[in-house]
Amino acid sequence: MKKFVNDPQRFVPEMLEGIALANPDTLKYVPEYNLIMRADAPRDDKVSIVQGSGSGHEPAHVMVVGKGMLDAACPGDVFAAPPMDYVYETTKRLATPKGVLLIVNNYTGDRMAFDMGREMAESEGIKVAVLKVDDDVAVKDSTYTVGRRGVAGNFFVMKAVGAAAEQGADLEEVVRIGEKVNSVTRTMGVALTACTPPSKGSPLFELGDDEIEFGVGIHGEPGRERRKLERADRIVDDLLDAIVPDLPYRSGDRVALMVNGLGGTPISELYILFRRAYQVLAEKGITVGRSYVNEYCTSLDMAGASITLVRLDDEIEALLDAPAEVAIRVF
Amino acid sequence: MKKFVNDPQRFVPEMLEGIALANPDTLKYVPEYNLIMRADAPRDDKVSIVQGSGSGHEPAHVMVVGKGMLDAACPGDVFAAPPMDYVYETTKRLATPKGVLLIVNNYTGDRMAFDMGREMAESEGIKVAVLKVDDDVAVKDSTYTVGRRGVAGNFFVMKAVGAAAEQGADLEEVVRIGEKVNSVTRTMGVALTACTPPSKGSPLFELGDDEIEFGVGIHGEPGRERRKLERADRIVDDLLDAIVPDLPYRSGDRVALMVNGLGGTPISELYILFRRAYQVLAEKGITVGRSYVNEYCTSLDMAGASITLVRLDDEIEALLDAPAEVAIRVF
Numbered sequence: 001m002k003k004f005v006n007d008p009q010r011f012v013p014e015m016l017e018g019i020a021l022a023n024p025d026t027l028k029y030v031p032e033y034n035l036i037m038r039a040d041a042p043r044d045d046k047v048s049i050v051q052g053s054g055s056g057h058e059p060a061h062v063m064v065v066g067k068g069m070l071d072a073a074c075p076g077d078v079f080a081a082p083p084m085d086y087v088y089e090t091t092k093r094l095a096t097p098k099g100v101l102l103i104v105n106n107y108t109g110d111r112m113a114f115d116m117g118r119e120m121a122e123s124e125g126i127k128v129a130v131l132k133v134d135d136d137v138a139v140k141d142s143t144y145t146v147g148r149r150g151v152a153g154n155f156f157v158m159k160a161v162g163a164a165a166e167q168g169a170d171l172e173e174v175v176r177i178g179e180k181v182n183s184v185t186r187t188m189g190v191a192l193t194a195c196t197p198p199s200k201g202s203p204l205f206e207l208g209d210d211e212i213e214f215g216v217g218i219h220g221e222p223g224r225e226r227r228k229l230e231r232a233d234r235i236v237d238d239l240l241d242a243i244v245p246d247l248p249y250r251s252g253d254r255v256a257l258m259v260n261g262l263g264g265t266p267i268s269e270l271y272i273l274f275r276r277a278y279q280v281l282a283e284k285g286i287t288v289g290r291s292y293v294n295e296y297c298t299s300l301d302m303a304g305a306s307i308t309l310v311r312l313d314d315e316i317e318a319l320l321d322a323p324a325e326v327a328i329r330v331f
Numbered sequence: 332m333k334k335f336v337n338d339p340q341r342f343v344p345e346m347l348e349g350i351a352l353a354n355p356d357t358l359k360y361v362p363e364y365n366l367i368m369r370a371d372a373p374r375d376d377k378v379s380i381v382q383g384s385g386s387g388h389e390p391a392h393v394m395v396v397g398k399g400m401l402d403a404a405c406p407g408d409v410f411a412a413p414p415m416d417y418v419y420e421t422t423k424r425l426a427t428p429k430g431v432l433l434i435v436n437n438y439t440g441d442r443m444a445f446d447m448g449r450e451m452a453e454s455e456g457i458k459v460a461v462l463k464v465d466d467d468v469a470v471k472d473s474t475y476t477v478g479r480r481g482v483a484g485n486f487f488v489m490k491a492v493g494a495a496a497e498q499g500a501d502l503e504e505v506v507r508i509g510e511k512v513n514s515v516t517r518t519m520g521v522a523l524t525a526c527t528p529p530s531k532g533s534p535l536f537e538l539g540d541d542e543i544e545f546g547v548g549i550h551g552e553p554g555r556e557r558r559k560l561e562r563a564d565r566i567v568d569d570l571l572d573a574i575v576p577d578l579p580y581r582s583g584d585r586v587a588l589m590v591n592g593l594g595g596t597p598i599s600e601l602y603i604l605f606r607r608a609y610q611v612l613a614e615k616g617i618t619v620g621r622s623y624v625n626e627y628c629t630s631l632d633m634a635g636a637s638i639t640l641v642r643l644d645d646e647i648e649a650l651l652d653a654p655a656e657v658a659i660r661v662f
Contacts, residue, residue: 004523
């Protein structure tokens with residue numbers, strides 16, 4: 001798969017430089033630590049919200065730093081957790097009297113980096129909490145996790161805690177909200193193609209011309225099964241058959257429905273998936289109260305998509321409704 | 332290339348249904364004419380702004396209907412102009428005392444449909460103007476055009492006339508603004524891969540493993556030359572070497588810089604292109620005052636990108652700054 005790249009080793013820093021150049025008034029870039037932060041952070045009147053992970057999932061998380069979302073993103077190299085000292089240095093720079101919340105998708109490498117970074121910061125008296133996101137229902141344990149993986153559902157966690165922090169909530173309250181949103185969020189994805197990391201230059205795994213990976217992870221790791229490509233509606237039905245009973249989401253529930261593109265799938269196809277998901281949920285008596293169709297958490301250039309459901313209540317919906325600013329411009 | 336699709340013949344209507352379901356409060360869908368319109372349109376106090384084209388370029392144009400942007404989109408099937416009666420019926424439904432502006436990217440099929448639709452509407456006393464966008468510098472005449480093609484630069488035209496119409500400008504003034512923005516906008520694109528129309532199921536053209544199409548059109552039509560894949564920076568340099576002298580953009584100019592993904596290229600790579608473009612323009616004394624990095628006008632699942640420059644002045648910048656609402660949710 002051909003890519004726009006110069007030196008594969010410089011893929012992440014060049015992308016981060018681009019983000020900083022595109023947002024000179026609102027973002028600050030600290031190259032030593034891959035750190036993208038709000039220009040006005042840290043602010044003493046709020047908890048700082050930070051998320052990190054490997055790169056390659058953009059817009060997550062470096063493109064969603066902004067007022068009402070993240071105060072900073074702390075990415076590693078492509079599909080690699082940030083080093084613990086990046087986490088530590090980021091936490092130090094974002095420290096406020098109200099504390100720092102580190103959100104981490106449940107991957108073992110990321111959790112280790114964030115736990116150790118947290119310990120280093122705490123040893124200097126910084127108030128820190130780590131919040132784990134594990135919304136992926138595909139597998140119980142996986143190639144790179146103990147427990148479930150954290151994937152695109154983390155956008156709802158980021159948005160809710162970002163809004164709460166902006167409104168002045170303290171660290172304990174922000175953690176409560178984040179855990180609550182995570183607890184009502186479920187995701188599962190499917191890959192139509194593999195992805196190509198810039199440094200490898202060839203697909204990360206093999207998928208036949210008529211095959212899909214059902215329940216794929218956002219690094220291309222295996223899911224539930226390899227199966228034949230089917231009609232879009234059938235794929236949606238099977239994803240929802242895995243997601244809906246898991247919480248479970250029940251008749252009478254009001255939900256947010258996200259269809260997330262994995263990088264190589266155009267938005268036209270995402271709306272075809274959304275349509276079916278909306279209809280199937282309606283048949284089950286589940287109302288789609290909020291809709292999200294776009295790329296949020298990708299896997300480089302992988303063709304594929306994931307579906308996320310969030311059970312809404314007044315508190316969560318108000319937080320999702322709050323204003324937010326990010327680096328990406330729809331127009 | 333595998334796709335999320337049910338019946339290829341239902342690709343466009345299913346996508347449009349999805350868009351309507353995701354935006355029940357703000358959009359209305361009229362299936363007979365592939366019409367997506369604002370729920371509150373037509374409004375007697377403003378010119379209605381409409382753009383159409385073949386489908387397959389999403390988010391253009393069906394996902395950018397909303398306050399301050401389009402009042403309606405009138406798409407055809409994938410890569411096919413809408414039938415003239417779609418244009419006519421759309422124009423009739425959007426008619427207001429202040430008139431209707433039909434924006435059309437310069438492709439011969441689209442221009443014919445929109446000119447004939449305009450004539451049909453005018454014969455019923457509806458006030459209509461057609462505005463042609465032709466921002467693509469790659470080729471003078473092309474496979475499907477007389478004159479230059481209209482591509483992603485049309486987003487700046489839509490945004491400016493959408494804002495002006497919302498502020499109450501009359502039809503003549505809206506046309507003046509649209510023509511002005513088009514006259515200072517230049518674009519060129521490059522394809523790394525072909526795209527796969529749903530009804531064909533295989534790539535529209537052949538591109539070798541190490542080849543790119545330099546100056547590609549948004550339907551995969553040939554550009555200036557087929558060449559070997561190069562470093563990202565070199566590709567940007569060559570695109571700007573075609574774009575900058577064309578207006579020309581000069582030292583001291585302030586511009587909007589758009590890096591538009593063609594569908595299959597992840598946003599991480601778009602920022603690598605943006606970085607270089609920003610730097611090269613800075614070396615030329617051209618200031619990037621506004622940045623746009625995302626997918627705007629795509630070519631189905633084609634991997635590739637285009638670069639657009641718009642020379643800014645106070646009038647254009649104020650119109651680009653005005654609030655706008657569209658179907659797509661960043662978060």
